Amino acid sequence: xxxxxxxxxxxxxxxxxxxxxxxxxxxxxxxxxxxxxxxxxxxxxxxxxxxxxxxxxxxxxxxxxxxxxxxxxxxxxxxxxxxxxxxxxxxxxxxxxxxxxxxxxxxxxxxxxxxxxx
Amino acid sequence: xxxxxxxxxxxxxxxxxxxxxxxxxxxxxxxxxxxxxxxxxxxxxxxxxxxxxxxxxxxxxxxxxxxxxxxxxxxxxxxxxxxxxxxxxxxxxxxxxxxxxxxxxxxxxxxxxxxxxxxxxxxxxxxxxxxxxxxxxxxxxxxxxx
Numbered sequence: 001x002x003x004x005x006x007x008x009x010x011x012x013x014x015x016x017x018x019x020x021x022x023x024x025x026x027x028x029x030x031x032x033x034x035x036x037x038x039x040x041x042x043x044x045x046x047x048x049x050x051x052x053x054x055x056x057x058x059x060x061x062x063x064x065x066x067x068x069x070x071x072x073x074x075x076x077x078x079x080x081x082x083x084x085x086x087x088x089x090x091x092x093x094x095x096x097x098x099x100x101x102x103x104x105x106x107x108x109x110x111x112x113x114x115x116x117x118x
Numbered sequence: 119x120x121x122x123x124x125x126x127x128x129x130x131x132x133x134x135x136x137x138x139x140x141x142x143x144x145x146x147x148x149x150x151x152x153x154x155x156x157x158x159x160x161x162x163x164x165x166x167x168x169x170x171x172x173x174x175x176x177x178x179x180x181x182x183x184x185x186x187x188x189x190x191x192x193x194x195x196x197x198x199x200x201x202x203x204x205x206x207x208x209x210x211x212x213x214x215x216x217x218x219x220x221x222x223x224x225x226x227x228x229x230x231x232x233x234x235x236x237x238x239x240x241x242x243x244x245x246x247x248x249x250x251x252x253x254x255x256x257x258x259x260x261x262x263x264x
Contacts, residue, residue, distance in 0.1 A: 025170050026138050027178070058163070060170050061236055065229035072227060089163050096239045097232050098221040 005029050006036050014116050017051045024059040034066040047079035050112050054085035082112040123245040124254035126202045129193035136177045145169050151196040164240035168255050171233035172205045180207030204254040211250030
């Protein structure tokens with residue numbers, strides 16, 4: 001995909017997803033991101049996905065909604081989703097919405113990788 | 119426009135169609151004005167999030183079923199004390215108090231329904247008009263740390 005909004009790589013059986021954009025706000029982009037990650041989930045028998053927010057400055061409730069949809073799809077296949085490298089201001093959005101209780105959130109991708117192994 | 123709770127004195131007004139580049143340009147303009155009045159990074163983060171949510175709600179929910187070319191009406195004013203922005207759609211409106219609490223356990227896995235609560239969390243004041251098709255967001259400098 002030439003216009004992908006994501007960088008996707010495999011790291012020891014865990015799919016690492018990183019965002020190209022600093023702002024995850026645009027409805028069209030969010031839908032494209034959702035579809036791209038959904039394709040990864042569908043291809044895996046038991047999806048293990050790590051999403052890094054290292055490049056992200058802003059996200060909207062629509063982006064949170066896409067993450068929830070992705071999480072639901074991964075759970076349907078008994079897989080695991082971990083999130084990492086979330087900026088403190090964005091982490092506060094997860095806390096305010098209590099989505100920090102729904103998602104497995106780690107400070108670094110290294111910590112998240114370890115969590116997949118446990 | 120005469121609703122006192124959602125009126126903005128001395129506002130700049132613009133009609134905005136659903137065009138991402140125009141939406142971004144408007145938000146950037148408001149935030150640049152806020153920055154020029156020495157509002158800090160936390161304030162700018164809060165404003166961008168809340169304005170984004172309000173505009174998204176106006177087009178996505180307010181204008182559901184309407185011609186996609188239907189514009190929303192936006193007014194904004196930035197002073198030393200506060201940043202105010204009002205967003206009005208041409209839909210029939212809604213009742214904000216009827217929204218379910220998205221933080222309840224049974225709603226956590228639902229992908230939508232967080233926009234209004236984020237506006238309330240990040241702005242000093244959020245008021246809807248009686249019809250529920252116009253919202254005024256206010257970020258007051260003295261109500262926050264910066």
